[in-house]
Amino acid sequence: MRLVVPLQGIVQGRGGLIIGSLIPCALIYFLRLHLKRHRGSLAPARVSSRAESIARPDKSPYYVGLDRVSRDPFDEVDNPVGIIQLGLAENRLCLDLIEEWLCENLNGAMIGHGGDKDHLGIGGIVEYQPLDGLMELKGAMASFMTQVLGRGISFDPSRIVLTAGATPAVEILCFCLADPGNAFIVPAPYYPGFDRDMTWRTGVELIPAHCRSADNFIPSISALDQAFNQARKRGKRVRGILISNPSNPMGKLLPRETIHNLLHFAQEKNIHIISDEIFAGSIHGNEEFVSLAEILDAGEFDKNRVHIVYGLSKDLSLAGFRVGVIYSYNDDVLAAAKKLTRFSSVSAPTQRLLISLLSDTSFIERYLETNRKRIREMYDLFVGGIKELGVKYVESSGGLYCWVDMSGLIRSYSEKGELELWDKLLNVAKVNATPGSACHSIEPGWFRCCFSTLSKDNIPTVIARIRKVAEMR
Amino acid sequence: MEFASEKKQELLSKIARSDRHGEHSLYFDGWKAYDKNPFHPTQNPDGVIQMGLAENQLCFDLIEEWIKNNPTASICTSEGVGKFKDVANFQDYHGLLEFRQAVAKFMGMVRRGKAAFDPDRIVMSGGATGASETLMFCLADPGDAFLVPSPYYPAFNRDIRWRTGVQIIPVECHSSNNFHVTLAQMESAYTKAIEANINVKGVILTNPSNPLGITLSRETLTSLLSFTSRNNLHMVCDEIYSASVFNSPAFTSISEVMQETECNPDLVHIIYSLSKDMGLPGLRVGIIYSYNDQVVNCARKMSSFGLVSSQSQHLLASMLSDEVFIEKFLEQSSRRLAKRHSRFVKGLEQDRIHCLEGNAGLFLWMDLRHLMKESTFDAEMKLWRVILEDVKLNVSPGSSFHCPEPGFFRVCFANMDDHTVEVALKRIREFVSKGNENGDDKKLLQKKHRQNLNLRLSFTSRKCDEGLMSPHQRMSPHSPVPHSPLVRART
Numbered sequence: 001m002r003l004v005v006p007l008q009g010i011v012q013g014r015g016g017l018i019i020g021s022l023i024p025c026a027l028i029y030f031l032r033l034h035l036k037r038h039r040g041s042l043a044p045a046r047v048s049s050r051a052e053s054i055a056r057p058d059k060s061p062y063y064v065g066l067d068r069v070s071r072d073p074f075d076e077v078d079n080p081v082g083i084i085q086l087g088l089a090e091n092r093l094c095l096d097l098i099e100e101w102l103c104e105n106l107n108g109a110m111i112g113h114g115g116d117k118d119h120l121g122i123g124g125i126v127e128y129q130p131l132d133g134l135m136e137l138k139g140a141m142a143s144f145m146t147q148v149l150g151r152g153i154s155f156d157p158s159r160i161v162l163t164a165g166a167t168p169a170v171e172i173l174c175f176c177l178a179d180p181g182n183a184f185i186v187p188a189p190y191y192p193g194f195d196r197d198m199t200w201r202t203g204v205e206l207i208p209a210h211c212r213s214a215d216n217f218i219p220s221i222s223a224l225d226q227a228f229n230q231a232r233k234r235g236k237r238v239r240g241i242l243i244s245n246p247s248n249p250m251g252k253l254l255p256r257e258t259i260h261n262l263l264h265f266a267q268e269k270n271i272h273i274i275s276d277e278i279f280a281g282s283i284h285g286n287e288e289f290v291s292l293a294e295i296l297d298a299g300e301f302d303k304n305r306v307h308i309v310y311g312l313s314k315d316l317s318l319a320g321f322r323v324g325v326i327y328s329y330n331d332d333v334l335a336a337a338k339k340l341t342r343f344s345s346v347s348a349p350t351q352r353l354l355i356s357l358l359s360d361t362s363f364i365e366r367y368l369e370t371n372r373k374r375i376r377e378m379y380d381l382f383v384g385g386i387k388e389l390g391v392k393y394v395e396s397s398g399g400l401y402c403w404v405d406m407s408g409l410i411r412s413y414s415e416k417g418e419l420e421l422w423d424k425l426l427n428v429a430k431v432n433a434t435p436g437s438a439c440h441s442i443e444p445g446w447f448r449c450c451f452s453t454l455s456k457d458n459i460p461t462v463i464a465r466i467r468k469v470a471e472m473r
Numbered sequence: 474m475e476f477a478s479e480k481k482q483e484l485l486s487k488i489a490r491s492d493r494h495g496e497h498s499l500y501f502d503g504w505k506a507y508d509k510n511p512f513h514p515t516q517n518p519d520g521v522i523q524m525g526l527a528e529n530q531l532c533f534d535l536i537e538e539w540i541k542n543n544p545t546a547s548i549c550t551s552e553g554v555g556k557f558k559d560v561a562n563f564q565d566y567h568g569l570l571e572f573r574q575a576v577a578k579f580m581g582m583v584r585r586g587k588a589a590f591d592p593d594r595i596v597m598s599g600g601a602t603g604a605s606e607t608l609m610f611c612l613a614d615p616g617d618a619f620l621v622p623s624p625y626y627p628a629f630n631r632d633i634r635w636r637t638g639v640q641i642i643p644v645e646c647h648s649s650n651n652f653h654v655t656l657a658q659m660e661s662a663y664t665k666a667i668e669a670n671i672n673v674k675g676v677i678l679t680n681p682s683n684p685l686g687i688t689l690s691r692e693t694l695t696s697l698l699s700f701t702s703r704n705n706l707h708m709v710c711d712e713i714y715s716a717s718v719f720n721s722p723a724f725t726s727i728s729e730v731m732q733e734t735e736c737n738p739d740l741v742h743i744i745y746s747l748s749k750d751m752g753l754p755g756l757r758v759g760i761i762y763s764y765n766d767q768v769v770n771c772a773r774k775m776s777s778f779g780l781v782s783s784q785s786q787h788l789l790a791s792m793l794s795d796e797v798f799i800e801k802f803l804e805q806s807s808r809r810l811a812k813r814h815s816r817f818v819k820g821l822e823q824d825r826i827h828c829l830e831g832n833a834g835l836f837l838w839m840d841l842r843h844l845m846k847e848s849t850f851d852a853e854m855k856l857w858r859v860i861l862e863d864v865k866l867n868v869s870p871g872s873s874f875h876c877p878e879p880g881f882f883r884v885c886f887a888n889m890d891d892h893t894v895e896v897a898l899k900r901i902r903e904f905v906s907k908g909n910e911n912g913d914d915k916k917l918l919q920k921k922h923r924q925n926l927n928l929r930l931s932f933t934s935r936k937c938d939e940g941l942m943s944p945h946q947r948m949s950p951h952s953p954v955p956h957s958p959l960v961r962a963r964t
Contacts, residue, residue: 043705045739046674047767051611055770070565095558102554126536126755128528128748164599164757165564168778175636176489180615200775201610201636239486272484305484319564320783336489339496340636343603347782348755353549 054200061422062087062192062438069432076457084462086449087432089248089400091282091317093374093452097367098316098357105356125352131345132338133162140358141325147364148281148315149291149308161326161337162351166278166311167197168344169324170242173307174202176336177272178239183207184274185227185241187219189403189439189446191248198242207231207238208440217250217394217403219243221261228269240272240305241265246279246289246398249439249448253287253397256295263292263301272305281315281368284376285397296329303329312354314400315371321350375400375452378459382451385463389470400452404433407445409470418444424472429465488636495630499857500525500873507867514892522897525867527683527835528888529717529752531809535802536752539792546791548784556787563783566776568597572786575793576760580745582799583716588728590762596772598759599779601713601746605632607779608742608761611771612707613639617674619709620644620662622654624874624881626683626711633677642666642673645877651829652685652838654678656696663704675707675740676700681714681724684874684883685838686831688722694730702736709742716750716803719811720832731764738764747789749835750806756785810835810887813894817886820898824905828884835887839868842880844908853879864904866897 047055058064065087074082138157145155163169178184180203186194188208198204209227211217224241231238243262245254254262266273275292283289296303308327313319323346328334358364382402386393392405410417415437422435425447436446454462495501503525512520544550548557563569573592580590598604613619615638621629623643633639644662646652659676666673676697680689701708710727718724731741743762748754758781761772793799817837818828829838845852850872857870860882871881886894 045705045707045737045765045767047765047771048610048612048614048617050614051767051771054774055767090562090564092558092562095561098561099554099557102549102557103551106549106551106554126533126753127530128526128754164779164782165777168599171778175486177484177486179486179488182486196774197777201778270484313564318561320561322564322780322782330484332485332489336485339494339631342599342631343606343636344599344779345757347757347785349788350782350784353784 050200060192060195060438061419061435065422065426065432065434068426072430074430074458081430083426083430083432084458084465085432085453086401086451086462087434088453089314089450090319091314091371091375091400091452093317093378094367094371095317097370098318101357101360101363101367105360125348127348129345129348129351131342133160133341133346134348134351134355136355137162137346137351137358140355143361144358144364145310145325145327147361147368149277149310150289150294153291153293153297155293155327159327159329159334161328161334161341162346163324163326163341164322164344164346165313165319166276166309166324167193168341169309169311169326170194170197170274170276171202172337172340172344173274173309173326173328173333174198174204175340176333177274177307178202178204180204181236182239183231183236185209185224185231185238187211187223187241187243187247189217189249189436189441190242191244192434192438194242204239205236206242207236209241210440210442211250213394213405213443217247217252218255218258219262221265224262224265238269238271240274242274242276244276244278245292246277246283246396248276248279248399249401249434249436250394250403251279251396251399251401252394253283253285253289256290259290259292259295263295263306266305267302272307274307274309276309278309278311279314279399280310281371282375282400283398284372284379285395287397289398293327305330307333315368321354322346323350323354378451378454378456381456381459382449382454382462385459386449388463389467391466391470401448401450404447404449405445406447407443410445414444418446421445421469422447424469425466428472429469431462431465491635493631493635495627495635498627498630498873499854500627500869503857503861503867503869506861510865512865512893512896514896518896519865521861521865521867522893522900523867523888524885524897525869525883526888527749527885528754529749529806529810529835530888530890531813532752532802532806535798535805536792539795539798540788543791543795546788548787560783560787563786564780566597566773566780568595568776568781569783569786569790571790571794572781575790578796579793579799580715580760580762582796583750583803584724584726584729588726588732590728594762594764594769596761596763596769597776597779597781598761598772600748600754600757600759601711601744602628602632602759603757603779604744604746604759604761605629605711606635606637607772607775608709608744608763608768609633609637609639610775611763611768612709612742613637613674616640616672618642618666618671619674619707620659620666620676622646622659622678622682624652624684624871624876625677626679627869627873627875629677639674640671642671643875643877648840648878648881651687652682653687654689654693654697656693656700659697659700663700663706673706675709677709677711678727679711679713680727681712681718681833683714683834684836684869684871685829686834686836687829688718688724688833690722691725691730694725694727695734698727698730698734698736698741702734702740705737705740707740707742708736709744711744713744713746713749714834715745716806717810717835718833719807719814722832724833739767740765742768751802756789757781758785758789813886816894817884817898820894821901824902826901826905836883836885839882839884840880841882842878844905845880848879850879856880857882860904864900866900 069083069085072082074084138160142155142157183205186206188210207227209223211219306329311324326337394403410421418435425431434448507521507523510520512522544552547553548560573595576595577590577592598607618640620642623645644658646654715724741764745760747758763769827840853870860866869883
């Protein structure tokens with residue numbers, strides 16, 4: 001009241017003008033002084049805009065599921081009622097082979113190189129190394145890639161940049177090829193991790209090019225065109241296409257013709273192609289795997305726009321060691337990538353170990369053969385179980401997972417229906433499969449089920465649990 | 474189908490085309506000279522001695538011995554191979570619990586028990602390089618700025634700015650007070666930045682300082698911490714040399730100062746790595762330690778771009794939690810650093826070359842102002858070229874550290890054996906006495922300048938064919954010597 005009267009005085013033009021104007025000014029002055037002095041204690045710490053959104057829990061079912069499993073993981077002995085993991089494309093089927101190799105080859109594996117036998121020579125391991133990878137490892141990796149991606153292809157070690165996993169490899173390529181606000185076209189459904197790896201720090205947007213079951217989930221040029229035009233309408237400049245071959249989550253191998261079409265498309269639009277071939281050593285079917293490198297070798301297309309991503313996490317099961325590859329035909333991109341990989345270099349002892357391992361080409365040959373066989377066994381078992389449930393799936397020749405059509409089990413043919421089923425699978429059946437919506441699938445009801453982290457005995461358990469939910473409808 | 478070079482450039486992003494990677498700096502030019510002609514005591518005794526790389530090679534023998542005596546720590550031994558399967562498959566970005574616990578314990582030991590670290594706040598990154606960058610991604614938006622006392626580590630230009638779009642505002646420190654940063658200087662730089670409408674997000678301190686080789690005092694840290702808290706600014710402390718302190722005063726960490734000063738913990742973050750203190754740069758172990766939960770969550774998710782190899786995590790989990798070994802290692806490392814530092818300082822004093830009185834780090838901050846006729850950066854560069862090309866020592870010129878005063882050089886001393894130390898000191902002695910004999914350094918420098926006009930070391934003018942390098946030559950890993958002909962990156 002004491003303040004209002006003088007203020008009213010000002011408004012009504014009467015006396016009290018001085019007090020009426022002094023008091024608010026004084027109040028404002030003292031308020032600002034107080035705020036200035038205590039800004040630190042009053043205001044919250046400001047992090048970056050991206051940190052604010054990234055720090056929040058990720059609501060995507062892909063990550064929610066992984067998190068739930070980590071809190072309640074199935075174990076045959078210790079936790080038989082825990083959640084069975086079908087959401088992680090990790091390969092545990094052949095680690096015993098590498099362990100065996102290590103046992104037989106311990107002397108050369110880590111320490112080796114330089115000095116007499118008694119001297120451990122660790123000086124060559126723990127010092128700073130070229131941050132884009134040791135030349136010897138690049139050489140061994142080039143030979144390994146020939147074994148995995150195609151016998152007729154010869155890879156040039158100087159076109160290899162080694163990174164701490166395929167995750168930074170993809171991000172580094174995005175940084176080299178696109179500016180913030182630009183876009184990449186990605187045939188969908190695609191690996192949920194791309195939404196993080198390619199966009200979080202780069203400022204790039206992903207535009208899905210939808211693949212349909214009617215097309216066997218092979219990307220069509222019309223879908224790419226549609227995505228390209230959509231981007232253009234929104235004023236987004238498309239810098240490239242990211243393809244996965246074998247595809248994830250479907251496990252399809254791209255036919256030659258499709259690869260040709262993709263290369264034509266990229267040339268026509270003057271954009272890049274990144275081919276993520278990380279599952280190339282996990283081909284379990286009878287179809288022929290054709291790497292982009294093989295098509296390029298034929299010499300018909302401009303190589304400057306093609307980059308291949310590879311890594312050892314899937315084919316060699318060495319996810320923990322963090323070894324990824326950027327293979328680029330573009331010298332400028334290579335030069336930039338070499339500088340950028342300083343933020344994501346491969347550990348030196350790990351490099352030494354791998355030089356030994358990958359150079360043992362006859363072991364690698366046996367390993368790849370056995371790996372394919374064991375993946376096939378698990379795939380057959382899993383698919384057999386799925387068939388028993390009366391559920392459809394896509395026949396695939398590659399990858400560590402099965403793309404299953406559970407649309408018959410959902411109440412409403414929509415994303416909502418799909419997520420309800422996902423929830424039931426996770427909480428009732430206690431099985432973590434990745435719903436198609438997390439992979440940007442536009443056809444509801446599809447689920448990616450990874451089978452390579454299971455043992456053969458687990459599969460009947462998995463099928464029985466899914467049956468329980470199937471029968472609940 | 475060939476592309477015209479403009480079209481070719483269009484295919485690259487702005488980041489790829491920019492030179493914010495900083496590799497055109499003289500700092501890296503010196504490494505290139507070393508890579509082309511590296512010193513070797515028997516095979517190349519006239520080669521360039523690398524004194525530009527802050528690497529600690531003085532305690533390899535202790536690490537070697539520990540690894541030999543602890544075969545279970547390595548998955549590549551018969552005793553340890555049983556762990557191989559679990560380790561090889563482990564890619565959880567939280568990191569192995571034992572590894573985080575061991576790092577937390579180690580960091581506490583380095584601070585003599587004055588601060589304790591929570592393993593759940595330990596976040597991995599691709600070396601300190603990755604840690605600095607990731608922290609910037611978490612704290613700042615493109616265009617935001619951080620205040621950094623100069624002279625500072627040259628690669629901050631890349632790590633702090635390149636992909637993040639963050640700016641660095643140098644807070645110039647001066648020889649008049651031995652380059653110590655003061656609150657007054659910080660406040661003045663901050664005010665100027667605010668007036669220029671720059672959004673200042675925080676301060677980055679390197680403690681112990683690179684390139685000065687000194688620890689920051691408790692008083693300075695306290696006053697700067699209060700300053701940042703008062704103004705809602707982040708306090709980022711790069712403590713990568715925290716265990717490389719060899720003389721008094723003892724190291725004071727921001728983690729200690731926080732306990733005694735009124736501050737907002739959400740604003741405090743530490744960058745760490747094992748590359749310097751433990752001499753293990755090849756393992757690429759970077760650590761972000763933040764007292765801010767949001768930053769921990771965000772940085773942890775981003776650590777997918779630079780996780781530490783599980784093989785290294787497993788090894789270090791054992792090594793760093795071996796308290797007896799770590800105690801011995803830290804003590805020995807200090808002792809050997811002190812001895813090496815003292816040898817160099819005495820050797821330089823005999824040639825009347827003074828260094829800043831340092832007590833930490835792997836380098837000296839050498840004052841060569843008296844060898845320059847003019848106090849200009851041009852004269853500093855000319856002197857640097859003489860030292861590099863004639864004396865054949867790769868020391869780093871102060872200008873590459875953004876030192877506001879010309880004539881200072883950083884000299885690394887921990888990356889060589891005793892014999893090489895003597896060779897380096899001998900070369901310096903000869904250079905200084907030659908200069909004295911001639912009685913006119915200017916003539917020498919002028920002569921070099923004329924010769925150097927044609928010898929400009931530039932990133933793009935050199936092509937290095939790796940195949941021609943002889944086997945004993947070890948490439949400096951930071952050196953951006955091209956492996957294939959490069960097109961010059963344009964801004």
